[in-house]
Amino acid sequence: MREPSTSTPTRPVASAHRSDVQGLRALAVLLVMCYHIWFSRVSGGVDVFLMLSAFFLTGSLLRTAQRGQRLNLPAHWARRFGRLIPQAALVIALTAAASWWLLPSQRWPDIIDQGRASLLYRQNWFLADTSVDYYAFNNLSASPLQHFWSLSVQGQIFILWPLLIGLAVLLWKLTARKIPLSFIAGAVFGAVFLASLSFSIRLTNADQQLAYFHTGTRLWEFALGSLLAIALPLLQKLPEVLRRYAGWAGLAVLVSCGAWLDVQGRFPGYLALVPTLAAAALIIAPAAAEKRNPAYLLSFGPLVRLGDLSYGMYLWHWPLLVITLELLGVPQLGAFSGLAIILAAIGLSWVSTRYVEQPVRSFSEQAGGNFSWRPVGRQVIAAGLAVLLAAVPLAAWQQSLDHRAAIAASQSPITDNPGAAASADWQPERTALTLPLGTELDDQWQSPGVACERGPSPEDSRLAECRQSPDATRTADVVLVGDSHLQHFSVALTAAIEAEGKSWVVLHHPGCRFGSPEDAAESESCANFQVAASEYLAERKPREVITVGTRTEPEPDEFGRTAAEREHIVSGYREVIEPLLEYGATVVALRDTPRYNVRIPDCVEKNKKDIASCDAPRSEKLAELNPLHTVTWDRELPGRLVPLDFSELLCPEGTCKAVIGNVLVYIDNEHLSRTFIKSAAEPIARGYRQALAKAADARR
Secondary structure, eight states: OOOOOOSOOOOOOOOOOOHHHHHHHHHHHHHHHHIIIIIOSOOSHHHHHHHHHHHHHHHHHHHHHHTTOOOOHHHHHHHHHHHHHHHHHHHHHHHHHHHHHHSOGGGHHHHHHHHHHHHTTOHHHHHHHTTOOGGGTTSTTOOTTTTHHHHHHHHHHHHHHHHHHHHHHHHHHHTTTOSOHHHHHHHHHHHHHHHHHHHHHHHHHHOHHHHHHOGGGTHHHHHHHHHHHHHHHHHTTSOHHHHHHHHHHHHHHHHHHHHHSOHHHHTTTGGGHHHHHHHHHHHHSOOSOOTTSTHHHHTOHHHHHHHHTHHHHHHHHHHHHHHHHHHHTOSSOOHHHHHHHHHHHHHHHHHHIIIIIHHHHHHHHOOOTTOOOOHHHHHHHHHHHHHHHHHHHHHHHHHHHHHHHHHHHHSOTTTTOOGGGOOTTOOOOTTOOOBSOGGGGGGOOOOOSEESOSTTOOOOGGGOEEEEOTTOOSSOSEEEEESHHHHTTHHHHHHHHHHTTOOEEEEEOTTOOTTOHHHHHHOHHHHHHHHHHHHHHHHHOOSEEEEEOEEOOOSSOTTOOOHHHHSEEOTTHHHHHHHHHHTTOEEEEEOOOOOOSSOHHHHHHHTTTOGGGGOEEHHHHSOSSOGGGGOOOSSOOSSEEEEEOOHHHHSGGGEEOSEETTEESBSSSSOBOHHHHHHTHHHHHHHHHHHHHHHHHHHO
16 A cells, blocks of 8 residues: 655656667767777777666666555566576677687686686676686687676675665654655765775776676676766756757767777776766766757667567677687687677677567566566576576586596606606507596696795795795705796706705796896886896805796797897896896897797697697797807806707607697697606706706816
């Protein structure tokens, strides 16, 4: 029974249907798609989409309360998620199937995890926990489900927002309706807006990747939409000409802001105010579809109809884009291929809306027939069945990967996967799996010893990536310093060092070749690392230093250089090594490993019947003579520089191999697998001892 109202009339929240706002939804998702596909940038369209969802939600619930009707929150949640989940579950299920069929197996575990997180509306927290950089979406390793982060935030808000509105309604009733509901709700969402925006600015400055996915940094965007819904009747009383010009300015800013905003390092923060306030200006603008108003463009019939499909368009465009980039092997699409992705997303959205969302909604809302369930129960059942549609295949997929991993673990490293230890007459078992499995490549990075926390540990934040021998309690005898091409030898080298009774420290920085001014120029952290590493070596004066002394480059070479010209000594190597030789250190200079222009695991997976097609002649990868043999100094130095070359291990008999002894040599196009390095422990240790012997002979 509706309670009689004896209070001051409450200012109504605007409720008239506006086709231009529906067109704005379509524009927002089109901006997201275009900027993703062609510009590899964030457009701000997602922020507009989030704001609009709160605009509609708040307006609907407040109008219900103002009419004196009870807010049935369970029914609201059931209806809302009963509409959202079926399409999302369909996209997750079909994306998982396409990924299993078309994407490399290395991507499978992450896709399974992200599929589960997306179904539970916690994808944003999964990406935050795994330190995913959303701005790297144009590379070939992006997940086809990564875009569910925003839908997860939206789903979390769809649970929270009705509770906040319910709180506002409760306070309204406690005041005997003497204070307008719109005023109370405005105060609630105003507080949320200020608290969330300040938190967003602080966290964006401190940890931008976490801020991008954090629900708390996005609450203010929803609060802005709610405040707009509440204040719209008042804002529409502003002079029409002012609202018109503000609307046109908002349209121009919204379309272009993705091109000129520096979102890469400062989004969301305060910069997200730009697209959201631009969209707010469009909503405040006159709604009449006249040529002088921006509503004339936004009310364009096809654009309005796309607004009805905007949810599905967003769902479909990203997996289509990521899988297409993978299949074509390119980082970005051209004009026509990108347009094809947009048209495909629109078509699939129409199909999934017409044949999934609408029938499910009809089933949930209609009464009678052979079913006696109430609509809420039907909506819960529909959503639950949709979740099962995606959850069961994901679980089965995970179980198959676990079974395959168990088989791989049972194989013998001697007879099935000897790697570099394979004898000349070794023949692989046809049933033996090649190791490491594609699904386990992320575990192949090498981190020997323990984190530097005592003994020779450098107390310098510039040397963040530091490992040491477990029993190191004094200044290390050997320091290994360099980038990932040093790291991928570290397990075998540190074992060889320990076998000699020596302690060691590994100072490592990804993508930062020790002595390379080019790497230092590209990264401030690399420049700091190189300075700190040189200072550390000068202070500690270890007896031995191991570095990578050359650099190789993949073919084909755009400048037409030969392999000999593409392999060269690190340009600043002499300058960083000479001080070490001056105090008498032995510097062991590793020769760089061959690089490829394709990912070796993917090549092997695609060419299981002809793995040799992934091999390459040594002459295409390396110079005939190790460049380190040409290094000389004008004066005699106490220390010695000795080259250490493992190219024969990687390129036996003149061929650089993708697989040796049924073991993948590489985990990508340039980094060696830990499994292979462990199999090569003996020849690597032998090479290390021989290098030291050469240095000792040179001193005599």
